[in-house]
Amino acid sequence: MSKPVDIAPATGKLGVLTPGMGAVATTLYAGVLAARKGLAQPYGSLTQIGHIRLGRRDDARNPLIKDFVPLASLDDLVFGGWDAYSDDAYAAAMKAGVLEPHHIEAVGDELRLIEPMPAVFDPKWVRNLNGVDNVKPAEGTKMDQAEALMADIDRFRSEHGVERVVMVWCGSTETYKDLSEVHMDLESFEKGLKESHPDIAPSQIYAYAALQSDVPFANGAPNLTVDIPAMVQLAEERGVPISGKDFKTGQTLMKTIVAPGLKARMLGVRGWFSTNILGNRDGEVLDDPDSFKSKEVSKLGVLEQILQPELYPELYGELYHKVRINYYPPRGDEKEGWDNIDIFGWLGYPMQIKIDFLCRDSILAAPLALDLALFMDLAHRAGRKGIQEWLSFYYKTPQHAPEVYPENDLFIQLAKLKNNLRQMMGEELITHLGTEYYDYEK
Amino acid sequence: MSKPVDIAPATGKLGVLTPGMGAVATTLYAGVLAARKGLAQPYGSLTQIGHIRLGRRDDARNPLIKDFVPLASLDDLVFGGWDAYSDDAYAAAMKAGVLEPHHIEAVGDELRLIEPMPAVFDPKWVRNLNGVDNVKPAEGTKMDQAEALMADIDRFRSEHGVERVVMVWCGSTETYKDLSEVHMDLESFEKGLKESHPDIAPSQIYAYAALQSDVPFANGAPNLTVDIPAMVQLAEERGVPISGKDFKTGQTLMKTIVAPGLKARMLGVRGWFSTNILGNRDGEVLDDPDSFKSKEVSKLGVLEQILQPELYPELYGELYHKVRINYYPPRGDEKEGWDNIDIFGWLGYPMQIKIDFLCRDSILAAPLALDLALFMDLAHRAGRKGIQEWLSFYYKTPQHAPEVYPENDLFIQLAKLKNNLRQMMGEELITHLGTEYYDYEK
Amino acid sequence: MSKPVDIAPATGKLGVLTPGMGAVATTLYAGVLAARKGLAQPYGSLTQIGHIRLGRRDDARNPLIKDFVPLASLDDLVFGGWDAYSDDAYAAAMKAGVLEPHHIEAVGDELRLIEPMPAVFDPKWVRNLNGVDNVKPAEGTKMDQAEALMADIDRFRSEHGVERVVMVWCGSTETYKDLSEVHMDLESFEKGLKESHPDIAPSQIYAYAALQSDVPFANGAPNLTVDIPAMVQLAEERGVPISGKDFKTGQTLMKTIVAPGLKARMLGVRGWFSTNILGNRDGEVLDDPDSFKSKEVSKLGVLEQILQPELYPELYGELYHKVRINYYPPRGDEKEGWDNIDIFGWLGYPMQIKIDFLCRDSILAAPLALDLALFMDLAHRAGRKGIQEWLSFYYKTPQHAPEVYPENDLFIQLAKLKNNLRQMMGEELITHLGTEYYDYEK
C-alpha cells in the first residue's frame, strides 16, 4: 500500500468549455442536465456509473469511482462553448437530431441559456460547412484570435463564478496536415501565431488559449491539436494537463475490443475491412478527402499498435487494412459500422468474423467528453501536468511520451486507468496474479 | 523483482493422453506432427507463438513464452488416447473432415500408429452416438474401470518411454447432472466407484485414474469432471494440478472478448441472443437436450460473471440472455455463431451489435489443448497442485477456489496468465500504471 | 381484350371484423383511421398505393389499382372484433407497443369506441395466455358458440348500418392438429359442432359463423381454419369467398423473394437456416411447442414448393431446412429474422448468403389485412366463391384447388393477382413476351 497523492479538493464550480456546440456537445450538455434532475441516467460514463475493485477479490470492496476519487459533481458543472453557427444549445440539439425532442424539452430552459461564443473558424481547415454566421472577425493575427479566446475564458469564469475550467474539443475534424517547423517548439509556435502562419490550425489556437489560461485541454477529434511538441512544452511549463486524440467510439471502439481478443488467442489476421455509413454533420465533413485523411490516419493506426506485426510478422505482417467512411443521409446520427475480418488459426486455416454495429455516434461520445472533463480536472488538482497517457482509454490515438509506444488495447487502457486511480489514492495496484487464493508453494 | 520459483526441468518425453480421439484430438495430433516437420504453423497457440513483455515498455524485452518458461518441446510430445470407435487417428481425422486431406496425408504414417485404447463408455452419459466398437467390458465395477485406465496409462508410459504424462479431455459432452453426495469427498467417491454409483460419470473415472497416476488433468468439455470436491481433494493430496472446464472457442470466445469491452465502456445490455449452427459430431451430441443442458449452463454463466449485475443492476440487471445450438449438417465442423446484442448508452438510448463468426470448431480448440498440456505439465513441475485458476484463459467455466468468483473476462485472464509466468520466473509483475514515463510528481 | 366480369358496385359501408384485437388488428384500425385523416400513409398496401400496368409497355397506362377495380373506399370501412381480453382498441394498441403513442392518440377517440365482443376462446387451443377476461360462456355446445357469433355479426351489421361484412382472422396461432373425420364434409362438421367435437378449433367456429352469415373469411394465422373440406364445401354452397393461410410477413416474405431468385439462376441450396427473435404476444404463444408446430409446418413448406426438388433433385434434393422462433422480450414487436443460406453454383462451388431483417411484425401484417379485406369483398361482389387462390400473394401457405400445387413464389403470385384484376376488368393479360417492340419476324 503506497502513500496517496496529494489532491486539491473539488470545491466550487467547474466550467466545461467546448469548442464546437454540435451533436456531441449538446448531447453532453442535455444529458448532464437531465441526469442532474434525475430524468435520465448518464450510462456510458465510467466516472458516474463505474465501480473500482480494491484489495483482494474476496474483500468485496467495489466503491463507485466517483466515491473513491474526489471528482467534481455533476451538480457543479457549468457548460459553455464556441460555434461557427449561432444556434443556442437548444436549437443546436434539435437540429442535431440525436436526442428525442422530449428529452431536449425537459432541459430546454437551461439549454437555451447556453449561447455559443463566436468561433475562431477557417473554411480552409473545415470544409463542407456552409452558412456559418458566428465567427470572430478575420482581421488581426492568429495571436489576436488566441487572445480573444483567452478573454472569452476569463469572461466565462467571472460571469459564472467558476473556480476551475476544462476545455474539451467537440468541434469538427480539421483537414490533415503534417507537423511543420512552426509546431516544434513554443517559441516558433508563438512567432507563428503572431505571423498567422498558415500551418497553425484553429484548434491549435484554442489549445494555446486554454493552456495559457491554466485550462486543461482534451481533444476529441483527430486533429494534431495538442499533439505537437510546442503544446507539450507549454503544458509542462504551465503545469497543465493535456490529452488526446479522437474520441474512441463506434467502429474503432469495436476494433480495439476485438483485435486484442484475436491477438490474445494468437489468431492471425489477413485482412480487416471496415466501412461506415453515417448521415450527420460529421459524415458531411468527412466526405471531404482531406478531412477524411485525418480520420483515416487515426483509425488505421490502432490495429498496427495493438497487433505488433514487428513481433508477430507471421500473424500480422501481411494484414490488409482498409477503412471507408460513407456519407449516407438516411441514417442521420445513427451511424452503422460494418467490419469484415479475415483471420486464420491452427495450421493457417481461414475463418471470418463480421461485425455490424448499429450505433449512435454522439450517444457514444458524450459520456467520454464528460469523463474527460472530470478526469482532466482531477489530474490538474493532483498536480499531473503535460500528457495524461493514463486517459488513453478514451482515445483512438492516445497521446504518449515519445520514448514509449502507445497502448491501444482497450483492456490495457482500462487497467492503466484504474491502477492510476488506485495509485493516486494509495491503494494497492491490481495485477490479477491471484496466487494468494491457492496453496501453490511447495 | 521477486525470487523465481523452483521448477523441475522439462527433460525427456511428455505423454499427452486424450480421452476422445475425434475432431479436436486428431486436429491436435496432426497439427503438432506437421509443425514438428515444419509443414505448417501452430497458430493459435500462445505457448508456441506468443511473446511476453518483460520490464518497462521501453526495455523492448519481449521473448517468446516458450523461450521464457521451461516448457516441453513439441519434439518431445507423444500422443495417445481412448475412443469408443476403433478408428486410428488417421481414419478419425479423415472422418472428422476438419483438415484437408493433404494435411492429414503429410503426417499419415505417424497418425496411423496412434490407435485408440478401448474407452470407458456409457450411452446414458453420451447419447446420439451409434455403432461404438471399442469400449471396455461392462462387467466389473467403476473402480475396475478406473484401474483398467491406470493400467493403460502405465503401459503407455513404459511402451513409449515417457517421463511425464498429462491428460486432456477431448471427448464428447456428457449429459447434465448436478453434484450429489457421492462427489462431496474422496471417501464417498471411492466408495461410489466400488459400488458403481450411477452419478459417477465416465469422465470422472478418467480423472480419478489420471490423478491416482500423478497425471495432471485438463477438462475440455463442460462436464463436472474434476470440478467436484472429491477430485479437488485428491489433486491436492497427490500434488497434481487440475483445471477446467470447457475449451473457450467460437461464440463464447467472442462473448468474453466483447462483453468486457461493453462493460469497460459502461454500456448497458438489455438482451444477448446467441445462436450456433454446426454439423459435426459435437453438434449431433448436443442435439440431445440433456447434453445441451451441460453446454448451456457453461455458456450462460460467462455473461453474468463478466458483467456483474449485482454491482450494475441498472446496466445488466434485466439482461435477457439466450443461447441456442442447432445441428445443421451442411457445415460440418465449420461452425457459425451469430450474436445479436441489444445495448444502451447515454440516457438509455438503444443500439445493436450483430456478430457473425464463421469459425472452425476444432481449429480453434486444438491449440488450446496443446497449450493446456504444456502449461499443466509446467505447473506440475513448478509444484503447483490442485486448481490452476491462472489457466482460466482457456476455459468457458474456469475452475476456481470456492471463496472467490471466477474471472471470465478474456483480458483479465490473459493478464493473470502472463503475470503468473512472470512471477514463476522472478520477473516484475505488470500493472500498466505507466507513471514512470512522465514527470507527474510535484 | 376479353369481356369484363360483372361486379356489383362497392356502395355503402363495409364492416371489417377481426377475431383477435391484438397488435395486428389495432395497427390495422389505427392506420386506416390515420390514413383517412391524412395523418399517415398506408404504405405496404397494394390496394392503396399500387399501380397496375395496362396494355403495351409504351402505352404508359399505369392507373392506381384502387382506381382500376371497384374497391371499397377507406372512408367506408367500419371496424369491429372479438378478443379474449376486454381492452378497447385504444388500450390494446397502447399495450401492443407497435405504434408510437402519438400515432395512437391521434385517432384515440375512434379507437376507444371499438370494444371487443366476447371471444370464443379455449385455452387448449391457445396456450401461454393468462388472465383472459372477455370470453363467451363455456356452457352450451360449439354450435351454440357459432350461433352467438352469428348474432354478434348481425348486431354489428345493424348497429353500424354496414352493407357488407368481411372477416379477417387476426388472432393467435392455435396449436397444431391434423385434419380428422369431423372436418371432411359439412354434415360431419355441423354434427361435430352440435356435439362439441374436441377437434373443432375456435377459429373454425368463427369461420363457420362467417360463411353462414355470407361473410367472406380470410385467415391470417397458420391454423387449419377454412383450409378443410367442410369449409370449402360451405363456402361454395353459399357462394362466399375464403382464403388463407398465414400472413406472409418477415422472414417468410424474404424467403419467398430470395428463393425464387436462386432458383431462377439455377443455384443449388444445400442448407437454409432461419432463426427469429421476437418479443410480442405472438412470440409468447409460439414459445409453446404445439403452437410452434402449426407455424413451423407453414414456414417449412414454402421452400419445397418454390424450389421443386422433384424436378431439381441435384439442386434441391438434399436441402436441409431449419426454422427456429425464439421468444426474446427485449425487442417487443420489432422482430428480427436472420437467415443463413448455403448455396452452390457452377461445378458445385459453395457460396453463402446471410440476411438480417430487422422488421416489425405488425407493421408488415396490417396492410395485408387491409388488402385482403378489400379484395375479398371485391371477389364476393364479382361472384367468385370458394377458394381465392389469386390472393396467394398474401399468404405463407396459400389455399388452392386440390388438383394443383400452390404457388409460393412471390413474383408468380403478384403476376397472378394482377392478371386476375386485368381479367376482371376485361384488360389484356400481361405475358412479358415483348416481341412486339422488335422486328423479329423474317
Added chain:
Amino acid sequence: MSKPVDIAPATGKLGVLTPGMGAVATTLYAGVLAARKGLAQPYGSLTQIGHIRLGRRDDARNPLIKDFVPLASLDDLVFGGWDAYSDDAYAAAMKAGVLEPHHIEAVGDELRLIEPMPAVFDPKWVRNLNGVDNVKPAEGTKMDQAEALMADIDRFRSEHGVERVVMVWCGSTETYKDLSEVHMDLESFEKGLKESHPDIAPSQIYAYAALQSDVPFANGAPNLTVDIPAMVQLAEERGVPISGKDFKTGQTLMKTIVAPGLKARMLGVRGWFSTNILGNRDGEVLDDPDSFKSKEVSKLGVLEQILQPELYPELYGELYHKVRINYYPPRGDEKEGWDNIDIFGWLGYPMQIKIDFLCRDSILAAPLALDLALFMDLAHRAGRKGIQEWLSFYYKTPQHAPEVYPENDLFIQLAKLKNNLRQMMGEELITHLGTEYYDYEK
C-alpha cells in the same frame, strides 16, 4: 397455341470466342469441358439444368429447356479467345485462382490447347494492367485492327471446322466514355475506324468484327460496346443478334431479386448502401476511378428502373443509393457484397435489411456466358436480329428498344425469357391467371 417459329437446326460445331481469357472465360471453358466428361455439373446454367413448364399446372409437363428448344450441345462447343496476356487457358485458369487445381488438372490437356490470339488492346481504355505481352501491333488504323480480328475469326472457323460462331465479351471493364458523334450511325463509325477515332473503344472493334463476320455478340461488361446506334444498325442490316450489357452476378443479382420483392409489397426505400470487397483482377481494374464509373452507372441504374420512382414518388422518390467497390486482396475471386437497405412500411415505420453475400464472381458469371452463347446462337438460327431484349435476364443493364424502358426485375426477365421460348416453339404463353382451376363464373 400459336404456330412455332421456323428455327434452323443446331447441326455441326459452334465456336465460342471470348475477347478476354481471364477468370470468367477460363472458368467457362474448364466447366464445360469438365461437364462434358461428367466430372462436374454446370449448375447455374438455365440452358443445361432448367426446366420449363408447359400448359396447365396439372398437366405436369416440365421438360428440360435443352430438350424443348434446339440448342447446341455442350459436346459441340469449341472455345477460343483473345487476351493481352499470352498465358494459355490452363495457365490463366491457374493464375485466376477460381477453380481448385484438381478441377483444372482434370481438363488440363484441353485447356493447354486454347491459346489466346493477340488482343486489340489500349491501356487508355483499361488501366491498372501491367506487363501485357500479347497484343496486336499498334501501327495501322482501328479498321486494320477490325480486319485483323475478322481474319482471326475466319481462321478459327476453318481450323476448327465450326459451322457457326458466337462472341461473348469476357474482358475487363473499359473506362467510362459517353456516346459521341462517331457512334451515332454506321457510316460515322466506319469512318471513325479508318481514322482511328479516339472515342472508339477496343470492345467496339471486336463487336464490329463479329457482326461483319455474322457472329452474334453478347457483352458481359458494362462498356458501351454494342449498345450504340451504329452497332444496332449494323446488327439489323446483317441480321445478327446482339445483347448486353454486364453479366448480372453478385450484389446486383441480389438487388434485382430483393428490390422487386420490396416493390411487390409496396414497401418504401429510403436508402440502399452497397459495398463490395474483391481481390481479383476485376477488383484491380475497378480501383481505377474511370473504370469504376462504367460499373457504377451500370449498377446504379437497376434500382431506379425496378422501383419506378416516377410512379411511386412517396415510396422511392427520395431513395439514396450508393455503391462502393473496394479492392481487397485477401479474398481473391471470392467477392463479398454487403448491402444495407433502409425501408419503411405502414404509416412510414422504418425497418432495415442487411444482406451479406459471400459469393464467387466467376462461378456466378461462367454459366451466364454459356447460356448467352447458346441462346444467342438459337436466336440467330431463329432469325431474330438486332437487340435480344428477351435475354435481359442475364444483364445488369439490358439493352432494349429505344421506345420502351428496360425490365430489370429478375422475375419479369425470367417470365419474358420463358414465354419467348414458348412462343418460339408454338406453346401457349403462361399468364398465371389460374382461374381455370376454379368455378368462378356465375
